[in-house]
Amino acid sequence: MSKYYRPASVADALAALAAAGEGGRILVGGTDLIVGLRHHTLQPDLIVDLKNAQDLPTPITVTDAGVSIGPTFTMTELITHPVVQEWYPGLVEAAGSVGSVAIRNRASLIGNVCNGSPAADTAPPLLVLGASVTIASVDGERTVPISEFFLGPRRTQCSPGQIVTQIHLPRPEEGSGSASRRLTRRRGVDIATVSVAAQVSADGKLLLGLGAVGPRPLLTGQTDPLALEDGPALIKVLDELLELATPISDVRSSREYRIATLRALTKRAVLTAANRRNNKEMAS
Secondary structure, eight states: OOEEEOOSSHHHHHHHHHHHGGGEEEESSOTTHHHHHHTTSOOOSEEEEGGGOTTSOOSEEEETTEEEEOTTOBHHHHHHOHHHHHHOHHHHHHHHTSSOHHHHTTOBHHHHHHTOOTTOTTHHHHHHTTOEEEEEETTEEEEEEHHHHEEETTEESOOTTOEEEEEEEEOOOTTOEEEEEEEOSSTTTSOOSEEEEEEEOTTSOEEEEEESSSSSOEEEEEOSOOOOSSSHHHHHHHHHHGGGOOOOOOSSOOHHHHHHHHHHHHHHHHHHHHHHTTTOOOOO
């Protein structure tokens, strides 16, 4: 049976996790951990509940430079926060597709990325938004770009004994736009079959974040300004960018179907993001 520990500080949590090594697990929202415990797919020696740590970073801090999000900031809080809605609409869309309302009320943004799933819904928008992650250990803190955080299926830069304490999002440049699109078999009860996020700068530069089409979430982009209008020229550019994707066939979809739907979803996300540069919504 797992031992349960509710430390009063981050330092106490880190010390306990360091002692537990591979056998320690963190509890904040618990939407994945509790399922694993019930199904006996996870059997940690120690569960460290962070919610009582008094020195955890605040759920959200907003400055002129951007936003920093702490471990207890839930998906529901993210979706309804006015600054997040204004600055990061693509991230709001992705967070809104996570599970059900009940899951979003408990699941956290940090927890979603720390699972290291190639299909993590919020990973693609975080990639295109240029997010970074602060990781704490008994040896101190370090901050890494989100593009370097994902190492492979269920593997991230956050090793056993460490805690992601914040995700940092720079404020988007004036006149940019973002959007996310996702395909799944059953809304609210399944992970993404394919997901994509697009960030379009004021002058037409494009970044794409891709989910569920490789061993980790992928970032690609076009540094030359584009004429972002539906047509053969845009399709040609997107096809070149999507060559990075290496989807597999599994119980959710065939490789061929993922490739076909990825092309369609990417075009929708790009055109929506481009349209949002002028603060206009586009039907998709």
